[in-house]
Amino acid sequence: MGLKQNLHKLKEKYKGTKIAPAFGAFHTFLYTPNDTAKAGTHIKAADDLKRTMNIVIIALIPCLIFAMFNAGYQQYLALGEIQAVSGGFFSSEFWTMDNLIVGLWKILPLVFVSYGVGLGVEFIFATIKDHEVEEGYLVTGMLVPLIVPIDIPIWMLTVAVIFGVVIGKEVFGGTGMNVLNPALTIRAFLFFAYPTWMSGDKVWVHGAVARTNEIAAGSTADAMSGETILGSLAQGNNVIESADSIWNAFYGFIPGSVGETSTLLILLGGLFLIFTKIGSWRIMLSSVLGALVMGLIFNGVADAGIISEGSNFYGLMNTTFWHHLLIGGFAFGVVYMATDPVTGSQTNKGKWIYGFLIGFLSIMIRVFNPAYPEGVMLAILLMNVFAPTIDHYVVKANVKRRLKRLKTIKA
Amino acid sequence: MALLSKKDAKLITDPLADNNPITIQVLGICSALAITAELNASLVMAVSVIFVLGVGNVVISLMRNIIPSKIRIIVQLIVVAALVIIVDLVLKAFAYELSKTLSVFIGLIITNCIIMGRFEAFALANGPWRAFLDGVGNALGYGIILIIVGFFRELLGSGTLFGIPVLGDPIAKTGLYAFGYENNGFMIMPPMALIVVGLIIWVQRSKNEALIEEN
Numbered sequence: 001m002g003l004k005q006n007l008h009k010l011k012e013k014y015k016g017t018k019i020a021p022a023f024g025a026f027h028t029f030l031y032t033p034n035d036t037a038k039a040g041t042h043i044k045a046a047d048d049l050k051r052t053m054n055i056v057i058i059a060l061i062p063c064l065i066f067a068m069f070n071a072g073y074q075q076y077l078a079l080g081e082i083q084a085v086s087g088g089f090f091s092s093e094f095w096t097m098d099n100l101i102v103g104l105w106k107i108l109p110l111v112f113v114s115y116g117v118g119l120g121v122e123f124i125f126a127t128i129k130d131h132e133v134e135e136g137y138l139v140t141g142m143l144v145p146l147i148v149p150i151d152i153p154i155w156m157l158t159v160a161v162i163f164g165v166v167i168g169k170e171v172f173g174g175t176g177m178n179v180l181n182p183a184l185t186i187r188a189f190l191f192f193a194y195p196t197w198m199s200g201d202k203v204w205v206h207g208a209v210a211r212t213n214e215i216a217a218g219s220t221a222d223a224m225s226g227e228t229i230l231g232s233l234a235q236g237n238n239v240i241e242s243a244d245s246i247w248n249a250f251y252g253f254i255p256g257s258v259g260e261t262s263t264l265l266i267l268l269g270g271l272f273l274i275f276t277k278i279g280s281w282r283i284m285l286s287s288v289l290g291a292l293v294m295g296l297i298f299n300g301v302a303d304a305g306i307i308s309e310g311s312n313f314y315g316l317m318n319t320t321f322w323h324h325l326l327i328g329g330f331a332f333g334v335v336y337m338a339t340d341p342v343t344g345s346q347t348n349k350g351k352w353i354y355g356f357l358i359g360f361l362s363i364m365i366r367v368f369n370p371a372y373p374e375g376v377m378l379a380i381l382l383m384n385v386f387a388p389t390i391d392h393y394v395v396k397a398n399v400k401r402r403l404k405r406l407k408t409i410k411a
Numbered sequence: 412m413a414l415l416s417k418k419d420a421k422l423i424t425d426p427l428a429d430n431n432p433i434t435i436q437v438l439g440i441c442s443a444l445a446i447t448a449e450l451n452a453s454l455v456m457a458v459s460v461i462f463v464l465g466v467g468n469v470v471i472s473l474m475r476n477i478i479p480s481k482i483r484i485i486v487q488l489i490v491v492a493a494l495v496i497i498v499d500l501v502l503k504a505f506a507y508e509l510s511k512t513l514s515v516f517i518g519l520i521i522t523n524c525i526i527m528g529r530f531e532a533f534a535l536a537n538g539p540w541r542a543f544l545d546g547v548g549n550a551l552g553y554g555i556i557l558i559i560v561g562f563f564r565e566l567l568g569s570g571t572l573f574g575i576p577v578l579g580d581p582i583a584k585t586g587l588y589a590f591g592y593e594n595n596g597f598m599i600m601p602p603m604a605l606i607v608v609g610l611i612i613w614v615q616r617s618k619n620e621a622l623i624e625e626n
Contacts, residue, residue, distance in 0.1 A: 153591055167606060171613070193597035 022123055022133065049175075053138040055278050059269035060142050060259070060336065064111075066252055067259040068103025069094055071150055074255050075102055075206045078224040089251045089264065106206050107258060109154060110145035117158050118144070121165040125174070136175025136182075137165065143183035143336060146259025147329065147377075148190065149203040151210075156197060160190045180384050181343045184333075184377055191377070201227040204255040228255050230328040230366070230374070233315050249326040257374075260332035263325065270335035279339040282348060283355035287334040288325060290359025295321025298367055316367040324363055333376035334358065343384040347394040354390055358383050415544070422544040426552035429619065433556040434612045438524040443557055444604040446516050450573050453561030455502070455509055457554025459517060461547060463494045464526050468546030471534035478535075487530045488521065495520045525553055560607050568598030 011023040073094050076082045085091035118137045126133040144161065164186030169178040191198045202208040208224040229249060248254060252262025260266070273279030298317040301307055307314055325331060338344060338358050345354035358379050365375030372378060415423070432438045439460075446452045470490050471478075478486050499517045502510035510517065520526065529549050534542040565571055570578040570587075579586015581594060597603050616622045 155591070156593070159595075171609075189597060192600060193595040194593055195596055196593075 022127065050135045050138075052278055053135050055276050056139045056273065056336070057142050059272045059278075060139075060146065062265040062269060063146060063259040063262060063332070064107070064142070066262045066265050067146060068107050069096075069099045070103070070252060070261055071106050071206055071258070072096075072099030072102030073253065074204075078205045078208060080222075085248070085251075085253050088247070094253065102206060106150050107145060110148065110150075110152070110157060110258065111142070113154055113157050114144040114161055115141040117161045118165050121162055121170070125166075125170050131174075134175035136169065140164075140182045140186075144186050147183065147187050147257050147332065149198060150206045150258050151203055151208070152190065152197055156190060156194055160186045160193070163189045176342055178342060180381055181337050181340050184337055184381050184384075187377055188381060201231055204228050204257070228328070230256075230316075233319050233327070235315060246323065246326065249323070254327075257329055257332075260329040263331045266331045266335050270331075273335065273339065279335065280341075280344070280351050280355075282351040283339050283344060283358075284334055286352045286355030287338055287359035287362075290356040290361075291324055291330060291363050292321055292359070293356075294360045294363035295319075295324045298363070313367055324366070328366065328376065329374050330362055330376045333362070333380055338380050338383075343387060345387045345390050345394075347391050349397075350387070350390045350394040353394075354383055354387055357386075419541065419544055422541060423548035423551070426545075426549040427555060428552075428615070429621070431552045431556065431615075432525045432528075432549050433553055433608065434615050435622070436525075436528075438528055439553055440605075440608070442516050442519060442523060443553075443560060443608060444601045446513055447557055447561040447604050447607075448564050448568060448599050449512065450558065450561040450565045451509060452512050453557040454554075455506065455513065456516065457550070457557050459495075459498045459502075460520060460523065460525070460553055461550040462498060463491060463520055464529060464546040464550040465543055466546075467491055467494050467526060468529055468534040468542040469539045471530050472537060472539045472542035475535045483535070484527075487527060490530075491521050491526055525549055556608070556611065559611060560604055563607055564598045564604060567595045568603075570594050 007023060011020065014020045014023060073082070073085075076099065077084060083093055085093045087093075115137075118141045122133055122137050144157070144164075148157065164182050168180050168182040168185030169175070172178045187198075197203055197209075202212055202224075204227070205224060211219075211224045250263050252264060254261050270279065270284055274281045274284070298319075299321050302314065302318040307317060334355075338355060345351045358376070361379035361382065362376040365372055365378050367375075369375070426432055430436070433440065433443055442456060446456050467487075467490050471487060474486070495518060498520070499510070502513070502517060529546055533545045537545070562572070565573075566577070570576060570581060576586075578592070579588045581588050
């Protein structure tokens with residue numbers, strides 16, 4: 001007798017009791033539900049919530065695998081034990097077993113904790129409220145480990161995941177009812193609660209924080225830098241002018257949050273999401289446009305000499321406008337999180353406005369507030385809040401337009 | 412013979428839980444968010460409001476038959492303002508540091524909706540003794556929430572209670588900090604106060620069947 005029958009039997013056995021939803025969730029997660037409609041006029045579509053979630057997870061897997069190699073690469077590079085990559089995306093210096101082992105060691109715990117704690121909270125809520133466990137956390141659980149710094153303590157992640165799932169999602173009524181993107185709620189919580197672990201020039205490379213502490217305690221070892229490109233630019237060091245450094249930023253051989261560095265793989269993931277019609281190309285495209293427009297405005301301001309070179313904002317303002325797309329978490333946020341169908345705009349026109357403002361605000365926050373280096377998180381959260389308002393006015397405008405047309409036809 | 416009749420006792424006990432000004436009536440939220448980062452400040456704020464609302468309710472109740480109803484709001488404001496100035500000056504004289512922490516929020520007791528609410532809803536229609544009980548009761552209900560919120564925000568945000576470290580020393584890494592624990596900086600910020608108040612409301616509503624609304 002297979003697992004499916006066993007699960008089904010367990011489900012029948014515990015029917016009506018408190019833990020029934022737990023078995024139901026495992027059952028539908030692994031197999032097609034038993035109670036699908038078999039007859040009658042139904043539209044048959046394969047893309048249920050579970051399938052949708054799984055496609056996003058598939059789109060995220062290249063980022064995850066790249067992240068594991070990058071974790072080791074960044075650590076060994078900062079330690080000076082290996083040479084920087086020189087042969088393009090498939091450089092042999094990058095795809096080594098040593099690099100992967102560091103990544104597995106550091107990143108798998110993040111993934112397990114994220115899923116374990118998040119799904120645990122979901123199961124508890126489903127049991128208390130006596131409803132089916134929903135699949136909503138599957139994507140969030142994969143996003144969370146990819147958007148935190150690699151050395152984040154596990155207990156902090158646990159606290160943040162509990163907070164994000166309870167306050168970000170369950171209090172609004174669970175999957176599909178949340179106002180804010182849960183993964184970003186979790187990141188925002190970490191960011192405001194434990195800023196020393198979420199920003200600065202140490203946390204982005206595994207081992208850099210520990211090394212700093214050793215030095216503070218009297219060790220004579222060399223300091224390790226974990227500065228991100230974004231951080232260096234904010235301080236006015238122009239580190240991304242040569243063609244090599246631009247390609248490295250595009251391929252993702254740079255420090256940053258775990259899985260957001262490789263713009264190339266994010267781009268492929270984005271194309272996959274557009275191809276499978278899961279992610280909205282309107283949001284992705286308009287966000288990129290918004291970012292480019294804001295970048296151009298800042299370039300213009302810097303070129304016109306309105307802002308002095310000594311200013312805090314000069315470094316990032318003077319960054320060539322399209323470089324903004326390659327650095328920081330912008331690409332990752334736009335492709336995987338701005339396109340969240342629950343928290344984003346629903347109308348097509350609304351998606352253009354919503355996306356454009358995300359891009360526009362991301363770069364603005366990035367430049368004007370060096371204390372909040374990653375503007376895309378705050379921009380998406382802000383626009384999440386405004387998405388229903390945008391939709392409301394788009395729908396109203398449509399109603400108005402059609403009423404007008406009706407009047408002209410009648411007259 | 413009980414000190415208070417059953418009806419009078421209800422004036423004190425009702426606002427503590429089932430008709431709490433913050434969690435049920437959702438009044439006075441502004442100051443509850445602003446000053447609860449430290450337990451000290453919460454406590455002083457609670458005591459100040461107990462004084463202002465208790466005395467103010469009595470004064471308004473005594474004057475209730477001579478206040479022309481057209482200008483009653485102005486009269487009420489003058490009464491609160493006078494009491495608040497007394498509190499402010501006392502704090503400046505005896506607890507200068509604290510009065511600096513509380514800054515404008517002592518002055519802003521004037522605008523605390525609970526106070527105007529009780530004047531309007533209760534003191535104008537009841538005798539001084541009952542008005543006094545009602546004022547103290549509501550202020551206590553307000554104060555209790557302030558102290559609960561302040562307790563969690565200070566404990567989790569700064570690792571102290573009344574300014575005394577209780578979780579160890581974050582710099583020397585003793586106590587809990589030796590295990591890698593860190594203070595939650597978000598707790599110090601006002602948004603977290605709103606979330607804590609929300610959680611209290613959540614707990615209270617799920618405990619008390621009578622408060623659960625029909626969908």
